[in-house]
Amino acid sequence: MALDQExxxxxxxxxxxxxxxxxxxxxxxxxxxxxxxxxxxREIAEMSDKISYENVEMERSPSFAVDKVGAEPSGVVFxxxxxxxxxxxFVMALVQVSGRKPKIEDGxxxxxxxxxxxxxxxxxxSLTCHNCPEVVQALNIMAVLNPNIxxxxxxxxxxxxxxxxxxxxxxxxxxxxxxxxxxxxxTAEQILAKLGESVDTSExxxxxxxxxxxxxxxxxxxxxxIYAARKGIRTGMLTDSLGGQVLxxxxxxxxxxxxxxxxxxxxxxxxxxxxxxxxxxxxSQRANKLVRNEMLELTMDSGAMLRSxxxxxxxxARWRAIGVKGEKEFKNRGIAYCPHCDGPLFAGKDIAVIGxxxxxxxxxIDLAGIAGHxxxxxxxxxxxxxxxxxxxxxSLENVTIVTNAQTKEIAGSSKVESLTYADxxxxxxxxxxxxxxxxxxxxxxxxxxxxxxxxxxxxGEIIVDKHGASSLPGVFAAGDCSDSAYKQIVISMGSGATxxxxxxxxxxxx
Numbered sequence: 001m002a003l004d005q006e007x008x009x010x011x012x013x014x015x016x017x018x019x020x021x022x023x024x025x026x027x028x029x030x031x032x033x034x035x036x037x038x039x040x041x042r043e044i045a046e047m048s049d050k051i052s053y054e055n056v057e058m059e060r061s062p063s064f065a066v067d068k069v070g071a072e073p074s075g076v077v078f079x080x081x082x083x084x085x086x087x088x089x090f091v092m093a094l095v096q097v098s099g100r101k102p103k104i105e106d107g108x109x110x111x112x113x114x115x116x117x118x119x120x121x122x123x124x125x126s127l128t129c130h131n132c133p134e135v136v137q138a139l140n141i142m143a144v145l146n147p148n149i150x151x152x153x154x155x156x157x158x159x160x161x162x163x164x165x166x167x168x169x170x171x172x173x174x175x176x177x178x179x180x181x182x183x184x185x186x187t188a189e190q191i192l193a194k195l196g197e198s199v200d201t202s203e204x205x206x207x208x209x210x211x212x213x214x215x216x217x218x219x220x221x222x223x224x225x226i227y228a229a230r231k232g233i234r235t236g237m238l239t240d241s242l243g244g245q246v247l248x249x250x251x252x253x254x255x256x257x258x259x260x261x262x263x264x265x266x267x268x269x270x271x272x273x274x275x276x277x278x279x280x281x282x283x284s285q286r287a288n289k290l291v292r293n294e295m296l297e298l299t300m301d302s303g304a305m306l307r308s309x310x311x312x313x314x315x316x317a318r319w320r321a322i323g324v325k326g327e328k329e330f331k332n333r334g335i336a337y338c339p340h341c342d343g344p345l346f347a348g349k350d351i352a353v354i355g356x357x358x359x360x361x362x363x364x365i366d367l368a369g370i371a372g373h374x375x376x377x378x379x380x381x382x383x384x385x386x387x388x389x390x391x392x393x394x395s396l397e398n399v400t401i402v403t404n405a406q407t408k409e410i411a412g413s414s415k416v417e418s419l420t421y422a423d424x425x426x427x428x429x430x431x432x433x434x435x436x437x438x439x440x441x442x443x444x445x446x447x448x449x450x451x452x453x454x455x456x457x458x459x460g461e462i463i464v465d466k467h468g469a470s471s472l473p474g475v476f477a478a479g480d481c482s483d484s485a486y487k488q489i490v491i492s493m494g495s496g497a498t499x500x501x502x503x504x505x506x507x508x509x510x
Contacts, residue, residue, distance in 0.1 A: 003043045007087070014091050015048045019099040021069035022051050027058035033158045036081055037062035050098070060159065063152070066090075066097045073150075075143035080155025084127030085264075089136040089153065093144070102141045104188065107200060111192060112145045119195075121151040122175040124168050129341035130264045131185040131247065132172040138188040139174070156345060163345070167415050169436065170332040170342050183332045185247065189284030190240070193302070201304035204282060209295055209307040210236040212503050215287050216314030218244020219489050220479025222270040223496030224312045224503075229277035231504050236306065237279050238298065240286040243267025244316045245480070246489060248338055255490060266489075282306070287315065290453050296474055310474045310503040313450070313462060314496055317443035317480040317487070322354060326410030327439075334416025334436045339363040342438075348372045351436035352419050354407055360440040361385035361393050367438065368396045375400045375432055377407060377421055379441075410437055445481040457483050468499030469506070476503050 003011075026041045028034035041064055045053045058065065063079035074097045082090035096102050102109070121139045125132035139151040156163045156171065166175075174181040182194060212228040214221045217239030228235040241247070249263035261269075274281070289299040295307045319337045321327055327335060336342040343366060351371045353364040356378030362385075364376045376383075376393070381404045383390050393399060405421040408429060412418065420431045445460045455463045455471040461484075462470055462477035470477050476499040479492035 003040065008043075008047065011044075011047065011091060014095060015050075017095045017098075017100055018048060018050045019095075020050070022094060022098050023067050023069050024051065024053040024064050025056045025058070025067060026053055026062070026064035027056055027060070028062040028064075033080065034062040037064060040081055044094075051094075060152075060154070060162075062158065066093050068097050068099065072147060075147070075150030076140050077150070077152040078155075079152055080158030081127075082153065082155070085130055085133045086125060086127055086136060086153065086155070089133050089140065092137055093140045096141065096144045102144065104141065107203060108188060108192075109145060111197060111200070112142050112149075112188070115142075115146055115148055115195075115197065117148060118177075119149045120177050121149070121181070122154060123151065124154045124156055124163060124166075124171055124173045124175075126156050126171050126341060126344045128344055129171050129338075130262070131338070131341055134247075135172040135174060135186050135191075138186065138191055141188060142191070167333060169334050169345050169415060170336050171345065172341075173332065185241070187241070187284045201300075201302055204285075204300075204302075204304035204306065207236075207280070207306060208234070209309065210234050210280070211308070211507060212236070212310050212312060212500065213238065213296070213298060213306060213308035214312045214314060214500075215239070215298065216244060216316055216479070216481070217242045217271070217281075217283070218246055218267075218314060218316045218479060218492065219270060220244075220316070220481075220492040220496035220499075221312075221314035222274050223493040224314055224478055224500040225274050225279045226277060227497045227500035228312075228503065229279050231500075233504065233507065235277070235279050236282065236308065237274065238282045238285055238287060238300070238306065240284055242271050242281075242283055245318065246270075249489075252489065254488070286449075288449055290450060290475070292472065292474070310476065310506055312468070312496070312499045312503055313447070313454075313470070313475065313477040313481060314479045314492075314499070315446040315481045316492075317445045319439065320442045320444045322407055322439055322441060324407050324409055326412070326416075330410055330412060330416045330437075333414065334412065335410065336436060336438050337440065339366045339438055342436075343367050343370050346371050346436045349435040350433065351375075351438065352377055352432060352434045353438045353440065355440035355442070356380065356383035356385060356401075356403065357440070357442065358385045358389060359442075360438075361389045363438055363440050364399060365389070365393055365396065368399050371398070371436075373398045373400070375402060375434070377405050377419075378403045379406060379424075380404065443480060443487060447481050464499075466498075467502035467505065468495060469502055474503075474506060474510075476500075476506075 028038040060079040143151040173183040211233035468476040478495040478499040
């Protein structure tokens with residue numbers, strides 16, 4: 001049986017949203033993964049009289065297309081089983097192909113429909129990747145809306161030879177018309193921007209000024225927006241990623257009152273909470289410049305501009321680069337930052353993890369169950385992770401810990417083949433033969449775009465007072481982009497609330 005009872009129970013309510021008959025066109029040979037895909041398709045078809053299936057020949061086996069009966073092919077194809085995080089992608093495709101309107105803005109729908117070029121996308125995923133579904137779902141929507149666009153999701157575990165041949169070592173990774181297009185989490189808006197499709201900025205420019213404009217869609221931004229909206233003032237939220245960096249976090253066990261959750265689930269709950277209030281959300285837009293004239297004016301990369309009486313910056317942070325030779329050259333070619341997403345691509349291989357803090361040690365523990373051998377490299381004389389994590393790490397037989405080591409170079413031909421580090425005491429250099437390097441050495445605040453607008457620390461964190469106020473009147477900051485002592489989700493949410501209350505106090509006094 002391909003589907004267990006729990007999955008069937010979850011799927012059943014969504015089958016009610018199917019508007020027209022759908023056919024799953026499946027290409028499956030005998031044995032192995034093909035049998036699993038064929039059984040999956042059969043069981044799905046048995047669950048609804050609006051779903052049927054038929055056998056066809058396709059480019060990849062096993063794979064299946066999701067098409068509307070009596071219509072032209074949708075262009076949506078799943079190669080391999082869409083299990084794990086991708087099961088939701090399949091369910092959404094099933095409903096949208098049947099004729100149900102995707103939950104995206106009308107302006108974005110029009111922009112997708114206006115594309116006249118032929119675009120054949122292929123996305124390589126792993127079923128443990130929590131970033132992959134966003135890309136898969138965005139491209140599926142584009143294919144459903146525009147007959148010039150097609151999209152195939154390729155599950156790397158079922159097509160290992162293809163993944164190896166294309167040297168794909170990070171997911172999600174997208175090819176367009178047979179050429180590399182890009183990797184990492186991308187929204188439909190970001191994909192369109194990457195395609196060079198112009199964005200209509202007139203609608204954004206015409207929006208009335210806000211009382212509070214929150215820049216950022218992570219925990220700090222969500223808290224700030226909710227607290228502002230609850231005051232009954234006009235609130236906007238500008239973000240290029242709803243959920244922020246928490247989307248890249250898997251197990252979360254330190255949200256007070258919530259024993260356990262996962263990043264994508266928690267991020268979705270944050271946005272659901274924000275949407276309970278009249279917050280004007282401008283998504284998939286990146287802030288570019290902030291100036292004060294009669295009001296604060298925020299310009300975006302697209303050229304659009306918003307005005308507000310106060311601004312709360314909650315742009316978060318990103319993984320810090322180590323800045324050594326080979327790091328840029330081998331990104332997505334053996335250098336990775338997310339063990340949950342990319343770990344399966346390094347099964348049985350020798351890898352290195354740079355970073356001995358909680359993130360690095362947690363990654364090493366996770367990867368040790370997949371990789372052949374893991375070497376943890378820490379710059380300081382001792383690991384910095386929690387004692388319980390260190391104890392677990394040291395209990396693993398296929399892990400080597402190297403401390404007091406400075407990474408010098410990551411090298412290879414077309415992909416990572418080695419890493420060189422130096423002992424900081426003896427200066428002796430050692431070269432490890434590795435096929436992958438995971439870099440987890442902390443965060444860099446996303447504040448470069450502010451330049452000298454507000455005072456920042458030497459590492460770029462926005463300096464704030466106890467009210468969350470920055471050096472520029474009317475501008476506040478919260479979360480990992482600020483100079484808060486600790487970078488934690490609960491602290492970010494608290495600082496978002498503080499900044500919002502600070503902004504409200506500023507408004508009533510000015």
